[in-house]
Amino acid sequence: MSGAARGDLIVLGRIVAAHGIRGEVVLKSFAEVPEDIAVYGPLEVAGSDRHIVIEALRPAKSGFIARLEGVDDRNAAEALKGAELAVARERLPQAGEEEYYHTDLVGLEVRLTTGESIGRVKAIENYGAGDLLAVRLEASGREVLLPFNRASVPMVDVAGGFLVVEPPEGLLEP
Numbered sequence: 001m002s003g004a005a006r007g008d009l010i011v012l013g014r015i016v017a018a019h020g021i022r023g024e025v026v027l028k029s030f031a032e033v034p035e036d037i038a039v040y041g042p043l044e045v046a047g048s049d050r051h052i053v054i055e056a057l058r059p060a061k062s063g064f065i066a067r068l069e070g071v072d073d074r075n076a077a078e079a080l081k082g083a084e085l086a087v088a089r090e091r092l093p094q095a096g097e098e099e100y101y102h103t104d105l106v107g108l109e110v111r112l113t114t115g116e117s118i119g120r121v122k123a124i125e126n127y128g129a130g131d132l133l134a135v136r137l138e139a140s141g142r143e144v145l146l147p148f149n150r151a152s153v154p155m156v157d158v159a160g161g162f163l164v165v166e167p168p169e170g171l172l173e174p
Helices: 034-040 074-079
Strands: 004-006 009-019 024-029 043-045 054-060 063-068 084-088 109-112 117-126 131-137 143-147 155-157 162-165
Touching: 009 034, 009 043, 009 074, 024 034, 024 054, 034 054, 034 063, 117 162, 131 162
Parallel strands: 109 162
Antiparallel strands: 004 009, 009 024, 009 084, 024 063, 043 084, 054 063, 109 117, 117 131, 131 143, 155 162
16 A cells, blocks of 8 residues: 655645646656545645645556646646645545555665664655665665565565565575
8 A cells, every 4th residue: 555644634736837837737646556646535735734635536657637726827737846645544545454654654664584774764766667666775784675465575574674585595685
């Protein structure tokens, strides 16, 4: 499952840019099923008291083109550029067994199968072939990407604050 946390909010998307002259925006969705961002009803603009309602959503090369309630011209759309759209965590479905919200993984301690701590999860990335854990290594400060699958991450203990990894050979070499 996706989403990033900002306090008690889970960020489900970001307004990337204005689109056209009628107030539409380019929207990047972080929802597991990207178009589901529109089904959560009013979305909070993280860091403000404003709420956004998505009236229409259509696929585009870089995400979605969205028409937002009350945003009727390019100037209003441009003013929203960079806005993160979020919902309260309790409005989201409970994560299933072996499912995790990205926000729950970021910050976890990363341990090898030997128990040695090697760093922390900095972010979750996805470039089209599946989720990757961005891990900041304690020893070197460098960041490595690990596939987030059972072979590379055999154990996740969110409550315990750690996950266990079995990185591909050579990945941790300087």
